[in-house]
Amino acid sequence: MSTALLIPSIALTAATLQQSEVQAQSRFERRIQERIEKRRLQEESKLTDTQKQQLFEARRDWLLSSYDQRLALLNSGQTCLESAQTFDAGKTCREKQRQARRQLLEQSRQVMNSERQRVGLSPLRPLKPFSV
CATH class of the missing domain: 1.10.287 (Helix Hairpins)
Structure with missing residues (x-):
């Protein structure tokens, strides 16, 4: 019985880890985009x-x-x-x-x-x- 649950458990764990990696990358990219936008707005406010x-x-x-x-x-x-x-x-x-x-x-x-x-x-x- 434990062997039958092992494969789905591993698959679920792998999917969860992959999703976490994508979310972390998205948050990182979003943070960079926010900083770029903030810098652009600061620059444009001086115009x-x-x-x-x-x-x-x-x-x-x-x-x-x-x-x-x-x-x-x-x-x-x-x-x-x-x-x-x-x-x-x-x-x-x-x-x-x-x-x-x-x-x-x-x-x-x-x-x-x-x-x-x-x-x-x-x-x-x-x-x-x-x-x-």
């Missing part, structure tokens, strides 16, 4: 009204100019998911969407970083501080 306006205008211009691209991304994701018939097809749709959103985010980061440097701020960092 003049003119610099704040310039950043706002750059952000607004980017959002308006990329609106059609973002809308097309949402529509293509919806179309892909509607036509997906299997789990793998749905997974492929989600991966394509994730990759396209990351590319769009990177474009936004480049635009905003050039404006931030122009007004004397440090560039924005990637969302994942340990990514290459």
Whole structure:
């Protein structure tokens, strides 16, 4: 009887340990992101009204100019998911969407970083501080 319970017990222990590791990593990454955000807010609080306006205008211009691209991304994701018939097809749709959103985010980061440097701020960092 004890042998029959040994395998499920080991599996449960392994799953619990793996989940704890993921949660610890998530808390660590979240703490780093919070510090980065706090530093960014402190840096931006020292801006003049003119610099704040310039950043706002750059952000607004980017959002308006990329609106059609973002809308097309949402529509293509919806179309892909509607036509997906299997789990793998749905997974492929989600991966394509994730990759396209990351590319769009990177474009936004480049635009905003050039404006931030122009007004004397440090560039924005990637969302994942340990990514290459």
